[in-house]
Amino acid sequence: MTSKRPKSKEAHKIKGKDKKKENNFPTADEGASEPDHPDYIFPLVLTSATQELFGCRADEDLTGENPYKLLKKEDIVQDMKTRASVSDFSPIKQLVLDYPEEELLLVFDRDFTYGQSFYLVLTVEAKENILKPSVQGDDEEQINHEEEDEEMIIPKTPESRPWMSLGSEQEIEEESVTESRPRLRYKISPLLRRCGAPVCFSDRSALDGKEGFVECPSYQDKSFSIREMERHTAIQASSDTKHSSTQTLWKYPRNMWTQYESREFSPEEKEHHLQSENLKNFITSVLTRFEISLQQNHITDVFCDDWTALCEDDGALTGKTETQLKEYQSFMDLHFSKEKTISHIHWHPTISGVIAVAMTERLSLEERIDNSTKLLLNPSYILFWNFTDPINPQLQLECPDDVLCFQFCPSDPNIIAGGCMNGQVVLWDISAHVEKLQDTRSGGKNISNKLDKNNVTPVVRYCAVSGIENGHKAPITDIQWLPETFELSKLGIPVENPSRISVQLGTCAPDCCVLFWDLRPPRVVSQSLTDVKQKSEEKPLENPHGVPNTFKHLNLTWKPFIRVSLPKIGSSGEYSPLKFSLRDNTVDCPTGDKPPQNTDREEGCGFAQLRVPSAKQQKPLENISTKLYVGTEDGELVYTDWKIEKDNDSGRLLSSKPIHRLLVHDTLVNTVSRSPFFRDIILTVSSFSFAIWKEGVTSGPILRSACSKMLRTVGHWSLSRPAVFFIGKEDGSIEVWDLLQNSHEPSQSQNISSAAVTCISTSSISSKQHLLAVSDRLGTLHILQIPWTLRRSSNSERQIVKKYFEKEEERLEYFEKRQIQHEKEKKEMEAEQQRKKTEPVMPLKQEEELEAEALKEYEQFLALEKVILKNMGLLTETEDRSDL
């Protein structure tokens, strides 16, 4: 069995060899490699004569493509006979004779494969082979190079050949099993005596004992482990993957910039263009289009929507019907307001809903003198009211004397300055109580808490007063803080205020001067600085009555730094101011030029630390007007400059003379107020009339009201509408004047209380709520709501009002001109009259002369008539005579 294997291998090998041998025979491609010609091919040379004879001329009859020629055997034999030894066929004479067939194949051997140009195929088989199936094979034979390159495998069915023994059958015989002898038969049977005997079968388990069964377990026979020559395998083609990575070069980012310039023509080029004919033609052709469009635009604005522009103003009339001031709240203090009147109101600038009123005694001068002792015991107060608590005031400020006017500092609402009846200026600092004011504003729940506690209103004492001898000698009637944008130097020149805090204030009193005060400690000589420092170190925290230290440096030593006196123009004496008004003030324009509140700034950061800067450091501001209007006791309006000038003669600092003064009112002026919308419009109110002035117009007031029956006590511009202002009257009513509607009478009048109105102030809590605070002589503070019509201004209202004022101004100018002209005419008339009087009296002769003259004229007329008629050809001589 084992021997079978190698046999198979050998059989394969032998077979391969056989194949090779067999292959050698028919194919002719190996013919080229053999130098000798095979037996069946006989190369021979044919002479040209022979070639012509047999018709196998080289390259003519027989070519490379057609190299075969069948020659008749008889012809060859004939040729051999005729030419004997000369014949080309003589060497193969015998072969030709032996050739069995009739025709022999002659092949033109172009390439001299067998050494000669022709060869003769000698055997039939070869001839057949060459001619028939392998005609192509012959091609191959001749063209050798092609055969090697091209694999012209001709599929041939394998021809069966007789089996040649190579020794393999012997091996098979050896391996095969044959019977070498006949088979032997044996019969085996047991002894007879055993047959038929009773047999007893029993069971026995196969597992008992080892001989119960014979096991033939399977085992791995190594001889039989067949090696797999063939195996089923699945193959899948996959593309060749390769991991690869690349990285771009990281270039450092660099900032780059370019700058370009627009192209421009040089002046020569421009000139050239301007001069060109082309441009001229262009412009002339285009001109008409432009003119049409420009004029069109001028005629009418096609894009203006008249409908929308129209309805804006109408909205004011249709919508709301309420025009009355509605009472919102009223405050009356039971403890403190008895027999007292309110002299001044001021809204808290930052906390909404808090208002401060100054309570003063309701006594005339004689009564004051009589009751002076009693008055000393009853101190006067400034009360703070909050909307949430109408009964109890929130705060009380103690005053040394009756305060006639006061104002919150615009940059720090915790500082309040007031002017007293005795001529002192008082300062309060309420920083400690501000939270209380703010708390109660927000929480209604706090009221219930408060009821449990003692209803004691905290009292704040003033922290500084001016020295009595330095201040006014009459009750201070007006006090105003200077805005924080500028401050005044010693000479009254407005300079830049670096600290942006209002540090100066102005006061006026009927003692004929206007004083300016500075909150900062004055500049002292360096020596006394040390004294001041020592003092401050010794008594750092002395705080009697719980007064804050803010103005300790000013207390009782405070002096004004500018004193503006008001000498009368044209006569001796001085004006006694009651109210004054600066152009840039904080009273009338509270929301004006204030810079945004700096919450980071420490409040009350110590006016003590601020120092009056040296005059050299200060930068004067150009656009601040240093002129002010003063309303006097005599009803005059004085326009003066507060700058101090040096008098050349005496070297003293004197204030300049007032620029002009206008007498328009009959009694004292109780209000001088600027319009919050127009800086140069001023309202002055006195008892019987009021007037509106424009700064710069010196001929008279722009508007002057008629004298009213009821005394007018106070006036106030509206904050939201440029044309509206309020006038308070003696009978406790408020007049609302709307310049757009009527300028000769108030647009409405409303009675608020039974006593005279003493002060009016407005505040805008929100855009929907504007409140008017009115105080009366009985000490009650009324808060009224301004209705929608009075607080909403239309868009063009400002323009309209401005135009109205300008118109009035023009009217005044016109009047002036007319007046001048009138005077001139008057003068001329008077002069003429004078002349007439001085001329001698004309005698009666004049009449006669007149008659004579008349007659002469008549005669002249007749002559003229004649001439004309003659010229016209109407007059005949006869008529001429008849006329005469």
Add this chain to the structure above:
Amino acid sequence: MLDIECAGAEVEETIKRIQSQKGVQGIIIVNAEGIPIKSTLDNSSTVQYAGNVHQLLMKARGMVRDIDPQNDLTFLRVRSKKNEIMIAPDKDYFLIVIQNPTE
């Protein structure tokens, strides 16, 4: 020489005529590429107007011709809130006039 001088003067005269109309704020003459030749405004405004108008004009002209190739742009008016800009194009030049019509 005279002709050239006259041409220059005519241009001046025409500009004055336009300037005398009410509300005219400025006049600019620009060449076809957008480079200003003459202007009554300051240099920076001129350059700004010239550059922007040139682009707008190209777009407008392109649009008109796109819709109808036989057509061409003759006049362009740009009305804004504050003023009106009028542009007249030509082969070689354009003229820009800025007017405030509501004055």
